[in-house]
Amino acid sequence: MVSPVLMFNYFFGSDLRSVQYLDIINRNNDYLNVITLPHKISGRGRKLNPNPVEKFCIKNNIHFEYYDPNTVYENMSTGICVSFGRIFSETFLMKNKPIYNIHLSLLPSYKGPSPVEFSILNEEKIVGFSVFEINNKIDDGKIVFQESFSIDSDTYASDIYETIISLFDNKYKQISENLTPEKCKNEYKLSYTKKFIKNDYNILKYDVLTAKKMIRAFDVIGPAFLSYDEQIFKIHQYTEKKHAFPIELTDGILYPSIITPQGKSKMKIEDYIRGNL
Numbered sequence: 001m002v003s004p005v006l007m008f009n010y011f012f013g014s015d016l017r018s019v020q021y022l023d024i025i026n027r028n029n030d031y032l033n034v035i036t037l038p039h040k041i042s043g044r045g046r047k048l049n050p051n052p053v054e055k056f057c058i059k060n061n062i063h064f065e066y067y068d069p070n071t072v073y074e075n076m077s078t079g080i081c082v083s084f085g086r087i088f089s090e091t092f093l094m095k096n097k098p099i100y101n102i103h104l105s106l107l108p109s110y111k112g113p114s115p116v117e118f119s120i121l122n123e124e125k126i127v128g129f130s131v132f133e134i135n136n137k138i139d140d141g142k143i144v145f146q147e148s149f150s151i152d153s154d155t156y157a158s159d160i161y162e163t164i165i166s167l168f169d170n171k172y173k174q175i176s177e178n179l180t181p182e183k184c185k186n187e188y189k190l191s192y193t194k195k196f197i198k199n200d201y202n203i204l205k206y207d208v209l210t211a212k213k214m215i216r217a218f219d220v221i222g223p224a225f226l227s228y229d230e231q232i233f234k235i236h237q238y239t240e241k242k243h244a245f246p247i248e249l250t251d252g253i254l255y256p257s258i259i260t261p262q263g264k265s266k267m268k269i270e271d272y273i274r275g276n277l
Contacts, residue, residue: 007078007179008025008029008032008079008080008100008176009029009032009033009075009076009077009078009079010035010073010078010080010099011025011026011033011080011081011082012036012081012082012084012099013034013036013081013082013084014036014051014053014083014086015051015052015053015085016052017082017083017220018052018082018083019052019053021080021082021165021168022057022062022082023056024168024169024172025172026062028176031063032062032063033063033065033075034053034062034063034064034065035064035065035073036051036053036054036065036066037051037066037067037084037086038066038067039054067084067086069086069088069089071096073096076096078098078100078179079096079098079099079100080099080100080101081100081101081102081134082101087138090136093134093135093136097133098133099133099134100132100133100144101131101132101133101134101139101141102129102131103115103130103131103132104127104129104160104161105128105129106126106127106128106129106146106148107130107132107139107143107146107188108139108188108189108190108191109189110192110193111140111190111191111193112139112192112193112194113193113194113195114195114221115193116157116161116217116220117157117196117217117218117221118217119160120151120155120156120157120213120216120217121213121214121217123213125150125152126151127149127151128164129146129164129168130143130146131144131145131146131175142181143181144175144178144179145171145175145178147167147171149163154216157216157219158220161220196218201218201224201225202224202225202226202227203225203226203254204226205250207249208251208252208254211238211254212238215235215236215237222234223260228247231261231262232262233256233259233260233261234259234260234266235247235254235256235258236256236258236266237256237257237258238257239255239257240255241255241257242255243255243269244273244277245269245272245277255269
């Protein structure tokens with residue numbers, strides 16, 4: 001029996017997007033140390049809630065501890081970071097190198113917090129992910145692995161996230177056993193992304209084409225929404241099929257297919273029409 005890969009023995013992550021990568025890495029390691037963030041106050045009750053990574057560790061009996069920027073992890077051979085929620089200081093990196101990051105773009109394109117969403121909004125045809133060694137600049141370290149794939153005008157952000165998870169799973173052994181900088185072909189242009197705020201998800205003031213891109217781009221971090229008949233409707237998906245709940249935008253009609261009406265659960269548009277129109 002072949003021994004599991006032991007290259008990454010520390011994992012840094014905190015939100016829901018971290019968990020699937022943590023699962024893959026944990027399955028390929030005999031013993032993994034997880035570093036995550038302390039409980040934060042959330043919800044209407046303002047309770048202290050553990051983050052998704054901590055919950056996963058507890059459920060699967062994985063050792064974890066809370067991040068302390070002053071800690072030196074003496075037994076860390078190599079760390080990997082996915083959607084951690086903290087920027088490592090130069091001092092921390094000097095004491096704890098090397099730590100690698102999985103970034104969901106073909107660097108140096110789309111540096112920053114929202115590469116998948118910007119790729120859809122900018123109508124990219126080729127997307128992918130990069131694994132690079134973290135330094136003291138944003139998404140700027142030496143790239144050790146890149147993988148690309150094609151998308152089309154029907155691709156949602158969730159499709160890209162799932163494809164990258166699958167590719168990372170399939171390529172994990174190759175990535176972890178060969179952490180040497182690749183020769184940069186310089187075929188991807190430098191660009192940056194920003195963090196979206198809630199109002200960025202409002203599609204009402206846009207044309208149909210832009211609204212469709214926004215719905216596809218924000219189906220994970222959003223969703224897109226609009227105010228209709230003095231209610232907020234979250235729009236998860238759209239259809240080209242006409243129905244009895246048309247939404248008038250600046251240049252035409254959008255037909256949602258999956259929505260969350262204000263105060264209700266997510267539902268298919270047929271169910272909403274049947275019960276409300």
